[in-house]
Amino acid sequence: MFPTFVRRLAQSAKEPLTKRVPLTVANNPYKARKVWPPDFKELTHQQQLRFEKKYKRRITLASRSPRWEKGVKYAQLITIAAALVWLLFYSEFEWWGQKYKPSEELRKHANNLFGVLDPEKRYERRKDAPEVNPSKTPESK
Template structure:
């Protein structure tokens, strides 16, 4: 329906010279070696409601197929996922809540204790072997 409106508006706006050349181009297309089966877009005022619905459904399906962009959609979904996860991690681990009772304080403590053990100072403390435990194991 919208293309018909645009076409009719454009026909009114063209000058007489352009209108003549446009009409000859349309005539030559219709009188070419292959005859057109249907005029597109059809005049919706002359169609029944059932036919209008059919054309509308067909147009929507074709429009949906023409605008599919799987790579772009995948990129957008990944960007949304990354941003949501980043905000969640920042909220739990880094955000200053300015409250006495931080709801995520237990998770923060365990996280920083784990990564605190990976610092160079803590790493050497973990690698020191417990000699007494080793000798007691050998004796048993």
């Protein structure tokens, strides 16, 4: 493996690097198979329609950005959810001729994440929770 590597390093390149570096239309080794854009005057109506469909499809595929679309959808969802929460818990408005005002208790629960972070109940323990300091049992010898 090592002798092959040394031998390949010692060989000269097939083309000089200076000839390959400035790629232009004239010296591009990768020639296009078809002329683009095609001359539409030489094509039939059906071929023109086919090219237009292909071009439109490629443009839409190239312009798609799934991550951006997903982010926009999440932003819309968060905005709508926040607007509904604000509307139901904090705003006062008239609904079909009746005034709507959320109760203070509802606002208090909404402020404390529905009782989870309520300062009055912060240190309460659930009935099924284990003891904080269980009594130590003597170890058997």
